[in-house]
C-alpha cells in the first residue's frame with residue numbers, strides 16, 4: 001500500500017497543491033499558466049531584460065515595424081515597444097495584484113465568518129454584501145480617482161473591495177456545506193478551537209472555488225486597469241502602461257495599425273489566460289468534488305456524535321449528572337420538543353448504555369451533553385453537570401475547551417470523523433500538541449504511544465497513512481486514539497461498531513473494555529444492540545419517544561424488565577431470540593415528536609395501557625433502590641403480563 005495519496009483521494013475540493021497539479025495536467029491550464037508566468041517574469045525582469053529605456057525617444061525611427069533592432073517596432077516617438085510592454089507590465093500586474101489581494105483578504109474572511117459563525121454575524125455580513133453589490137463599480141472608481149488624484153492603487157483596492165462580496169458569497173456557500181461535515185463536528189468534539197478548525201479544515205476545502213474566483217477577477221482587474229490607462233486615469237505618462245500604449249496606438253491607427261497589435265495582444269491574451277485558468281480550475285475541482293461526494297455517499301451512515309441520557313438515582317459521586325433535560329429543535333412545523341425531562345447519571349469508570357429504537361432521541365441527548373445541538377436547537381430546560389460543572393450555562397468557548405479533554409466522542413462511521421487531507425499522524429499530532437503542550441520532538445512519540453494503545457500493529461506505518469488507506473476497523477481504532485489524546489473522563493460512543501463487520505465489532509468492543517480498564521474513563525454507549533449492552537454496560541437506560549422510560553443495572557434489566565417497552569424491545573432483539581421461534585415484534589412505530597400522545601408516549605403501543613396512562617404525564621417510579629421506570633404498571637410487567645404466546649406484546 002502506498003503512503004502518498006492521489007490527488008483525488010486527498011482532495012475534498014481542496015488542498016491548493018492538488019488543485020495546481022490538476023491544472024497543470026490539463027493542456028489549457030498549463031498553457032495559461034505558462035503565458036502568465038512569461039508575462040510576469042518579463043515585467044519583473046524588465047530592468048535587466050528590456051533592450052531599451054522605455055522612455056528613450058528616437059525621432060529617426062518613429063512608427064517602425066518589427067526589426068532586428070526593435071523586435072516589436074517603435075511608437076510615434078521612436079520608443080521601443082517591447083521595452084515599453086515589459087515595463088508597462090509592471091504597472092498593470094501590480095494593479096491586478098492589488099485588486100486580487102484585496103478581494104482575497106476581504107472576500108475569504110467575510111465568507112468564512114459568515115458561513116462558519118452563522119446567526120447574527122451571517123445576517124450582518126449578508127446585509128453588507130447586498131449593500132456593496134448594489135454600488136456601481138465604474139462610477140465609484142471615477143469618484144475615487146477624482147478624490148485621490150489618479151492614484152491607481154486607490155482605484156485597484158477599491159475595485160477589490162467592490163469585488164469581495166462575490167467571492168464572499170462563494171466561500172460562504174462552501175463553508176456552510178463543509179460545516180455540516182461530520183469531521184468538523186468531530187474536530188469540535190475533540191476540543192479544537194474554531195479558528196483552528198476554520199483555517200485547517202474549512203479553508204482548504206474552499207481553495208478550488210477561491211482560485212476560480214480569483215482568476216476570473218484577475219481578468220476583470222486587468223481589463224479595468226488597462227481601461228483606466230487607456231482613458232488616462234491611471235498611472236500618467238511618460239511611465240509606460242499597457243492601457244496608455246493602446247491609447248497611443250489608437251491615435252496613429254491610420255498611419256501604423258501594427259502599433260495596436262503588441263499591447264492589444266498582451267492584454268487580450270492576459271484576460272483570456274485568466275479566464276481559461278478559472279475554467280480549468282473549476283473543471284478540476286468540480287471533478288474532484290464529485291469524487292469526494294461519491295466517497296462520502298458510499299460511507300454515509302454515520303458519525304454523528306453523541307450519547308444519551310436517562311432517569312435514575314441521584315448518585316452524589318456521579319461524573320455526569322443530567323436532570324430534567326428537555327431539548328427543542330426547529331422543524332418545518334415550528335419548534336418541537338424532541339427530548340423531554342430526561343435524567344441520566346454516569347459514575348467515574350462506569351459504562352452506561354442507552355438503548356431505543358431509531359428516532360427516540362438518543363443522539364440528540366448526546367449532542368446536548370456535548371453542547372453540539374443541530375443549528376437552532378436549544379436546551380429548553382434542565383441541567384447537565386459534568387464533574388460538578390454546569391454545562392448548560394457555559395459559553396461556546398468554555399464548552400469547546402471541555403470537549404476533547406473531559407468528554408470525547410467516537411462515532412459509528414470512523415472515516416467521516418477523519419479529515420481526508422491529512423495523515424493519521426498529522427491529525428493525532430495536532431491534538432497532542434493542543435492537549436499536552438509538548439515540545440515538537442515529543443509529540444510524535446505520544447502519537448505513536450496512542451496508536452500503540454489502541455493495539456494498531458505498525459504504529460509508524462499507520463501514522464503515515466491517509467484515512468482512505470485505512471480499513472474500517474483500523475479507522476475506528478485511530479478515532480479511538482484521537483479520542484484518548486485528551487485523556488477524557490467520559491467517552492461517548494455513538495453506535496461505535498454498527499458500520500463494522502462482526503469480527504471487527506467484537507475486537508473494537510474488546511478494545512473499549514481494555515482501555516476502560518487501563519484509563520478508568522467512563523463510557524456512554526449509544527446502541528440498538530442489546531448484545532453490546534450485555535457485553536459492556538454496567539447500567540442500561542432505555543429511551544422511547546423522547547423519554548427515558550427505564551434504567552437499571554444491566555443484568556437486572558435483562559432478568560426482569562420493569563417497563564413494557566423494555567420488555568418488548570428485549571423480546572424483539574435478534575440476539576436474544578429463541579432459536580426456531582418467530583422473532584416477536586412490538587406492534588406500531590415510534591411516533592414523530594409532533595405526534596407524541598398526551599400521557600405515556602408508549603401507551604398507543606402498550607398492551608397494559610389504561611385510561612390513566614393516556615391522560616397525563618407519568619411520574620418516574622422507583623420500584624427498587626437502583627431502578628427507575630416511567631410506568632405505573634411495572635408490577636404487571638414484572639410478572640410478564642402483556643405478551644401473547646409468541647412473545648409479541650398483546651393488546652387488550
Ligand SMILES: Nc1ncnc2c1ncn2[C@@H]1O[C@H](COP(=O)(O)OP(=O)(O)OP(=O)(O)O)[C@@H](O)[C@H]1O
Pocket residue numbers: 329330331338356357358359360361362363364365374375592593
Ligand atoms: N437536525 C434535526 N432537526 C430536526 N429534528 C431532528 C434533527 N435531528 C434529529 N431530529 C429529530 O429528533 C428526534 C430524535 O432524533 P435522534 O437522532 O436523537 O434519535 P436516535 O434515537 O438517536 O435515533 P437513531 O438511533 O436513528 O440515531 C427524531 O424525531 C428526529 O427526527
